[in-house]
Amino acid sequence: MKIDNALQVRVWRGGKNGYWSEYAVEARDNQTVLDVVTEIQRKFEPSLAYRFACRVGVCGSCAMTVNGQPRWTCRTHVRRVIHDELLTIEPLRNLPRIKDLVCDLEPFIQTWQRAGAIFQGQTTRNDRPQKVNPESSSRKLADSALQCINCAVCYSACDVVYWNRRYIGPAALNRVWTLLNDERHTAQQETFNKAFSRDGCGSCHSHGNCTRYCPVELSPANSIAGLKKLAFISVKNGK
Amino acid sequence: MNEQTLFVVQRISAAILIPFVLVHLGLILVAVEGGLSANEILSRTHGNFIWLLFYGLFVVAAAIHAPIGIRNILREWTKLDWRMINGLAMVLCAILLILGMSAVIAVF
Numbered sequence: 001m002k003i004d005n006a007l008q009v010r011v012w013r014g015g016k017n018g019y020w021s022e023y024a025v026e027a028r029d030n031q032t033v034l035d036v037v038t039e040i041q042r043k044f045e046p047s048l049a050y051r052f053a054c055r056v057g058v059c060g061s062c063a064m065t066v067n068g069q070p071r072w073t074c075r076t077h078v079r080r081v082i083h084d085e086l087l088t089i090e091p092l093r094n095l096p097r098i099k100d101l102v103c104d105l106e107p108f109i110q111t112w113q114r115a116g117a118i119f120q121g122q123t124t125r126n127d128r129p130q131k132v133n134p135e136s137s138s139r140k141l142a143d144s145a146l147q148c149i150n151c152a153v154c155y156s157a158c159d160v161v162y163w164n165r166r167y168i169g170p171a172a173l174n175r176v177w178t179l180l181n182d183e184r185h186t187a188q189q190e191t192f193n194k195a196f197s198r199d200g201c202g203s204c205h206s207h208g209n210c211t212r213y214c215p216v217e218l219s220p221a222n223s224i225a226g227l228k229k230l231a232f233i234s235v236k237n238g239k
Numbered sequence: 240m241n242e243q244t245l246f247v248v249q250r251i252s253a254a255i256l257i258p259f260v261l262v263h264l265g266l267i268l269v270a271v272e273g274g275l276s277a278n279e280i281l282s283r284t285h286g287n288f289i290w291l292l293f294y295g296l297f298v299v300a301a302a303i304h305a306p307i308g309i310r311n312i313l314r315e316w317t318k319l320d321w322r323m324i325n326g327l328a329m330v331l332c333a334i335l336l337i338l339g340m341s342a343v344i345a346v347f
Contacts, residue, residue, distance in 0.1 A: 163315040193243075198321065202246040203311065231243045232250075 007078065009036055011048070012090035015097045020088075021045070033066050033073035033081065037089060037101065050101040057215065060151030064101050065090045070156040072149075072215040092156035094165070107165070108152045115172035116194030117179060120187040130184045142181035145174050145223045147216060154210035154220050166199040170210035170220035173201050177223035180230065192230065201227045245307050252304035259297045284346040291347050298339030306332040 006024040013021045023040050034052055041048040052062040057075040064073050067083050070092055078087060095103040112118065123130060132139055154170040155161055161169045176195040179185045195201050201224050210220040240248075270279065284290045306328035313324045 160315070196241075196243045196246070198242055199314070200242060202242050203314070228246070231246050234243075 007036065007082070008086045009040065010086065010088040011037070011040060011045075011101070012097075013048075013100055015099055018097070018100075027078070031078045033064070033071065033076045033078060033087070033089065034062050036078060036087065037064075037073065048101070049099040058149065060149030063092055063151040063153050063156070063215075065092055065156065070153040070213050072151055072153065075215060092152055094156050094158065094161045095152065105152060108155050108169070108171070111155070111168045111172040112175060114194065114197075115168045115176050115200070116187070116191035117172045117175035118187075118191075119179060119182070119185055121184050122186050123184075132183060136183070138181040138183060141226065142178045144219055145178045145181075146218075148174060148218055149216055151215060153213050153215055157209040157213040159207055159209060160203055160205055164199060164203065167203045168195065168200050170204075170224065173204070173227060174210075174218060174220035174223040176201075177226050180227070192227075195227060196231060202231070204228075245310075249304055249307040252300045252307075255296070255300045256304060259293070259300065262293070263297065281346060286347065291343060294343045295340070298336065298343060302332050302335035302339060305335060 005027045007027045009023045009025050010020050011023065012018055023044055025036050025039050025043075028035075034055065037048070037050050038052075041050070050062070050064070052074060053059040055062075055074045057072055060072070062073045063070060065071075065088075066073065066076060067081050067086075067088055069081070071081065073089075081087070089101060091097050091101050091103040095105060095108060098104050121130070148171060150171065152171065154174075158167075158170055160167050173195055176191055179191050180188060185191070204221075204224045206221060206225065208221045211218070211222070214220065270283075273279075309331055310324055310328040313319055313327060314321075317324075319327075
């Protein structure tokens, strides 16, 4: 099929030892990278594996590497990332490749456990929800780190994770920062100790790739800087 | 020593090293002005407690700072386990301390 005004799209097929496949996809005025992937699957390659769910930048499942950079593909317009009329799409970096554009997120999800980024409250379901004063200094500190969509873009963008896969990485450390500024979280010291264990937040080089690529404009780099400052004054119990 | 302590110690030693390195570099520039000779250096350092203290602290700060950094680099760039990495870092610390201190004492 000959298409006028076509985009050249190079897509990764297979797992670790895969190959590139090229497709010509019709260029449209309003077209996201996820639209392009869907079009390829529907028109040319029914067996193409990729992840998506909400298509509106909420669920964080469609992240891929587009022209070498990690992106949420549902909110990335082709015209903003296309280079020399070519679009290359491959799975996220730093995670094992399963098939085509799908990578195994397990190592990424495990970083939450390792970082101690798990909320522990002191109330039960029979108690009333605890109130958090939105004007308190700790709540304000947590503000800029909330609402992560767990897309793994920062984990994929992080060069330290690339060098050392055992490094906890920016997403989980960002979550730790919100917990340490959450007055309801009871395991403050435990969370801090885990986040500052070997291959923890002390390994960060402050490159800032996490912040640069975060699609929802959080700043894991700032959160990690906050954790590093806490290392000096040590963590306050029951903060 | 846990990671948190190592992290803090490395930052503090870095802060100490900044003025030391600047003074050291300045001294090199001044010292070579009229040609450099062993006599000139020794005349400055011989029996001088200020330079003994300055370079003594300089050596200690460097011997603390560098091995912690090397430890991180080895973790990132090699597949060595922590025991090996910590061992190598301690060896580097010992080498820096011995060589540095013997030089400082030799010119005193």
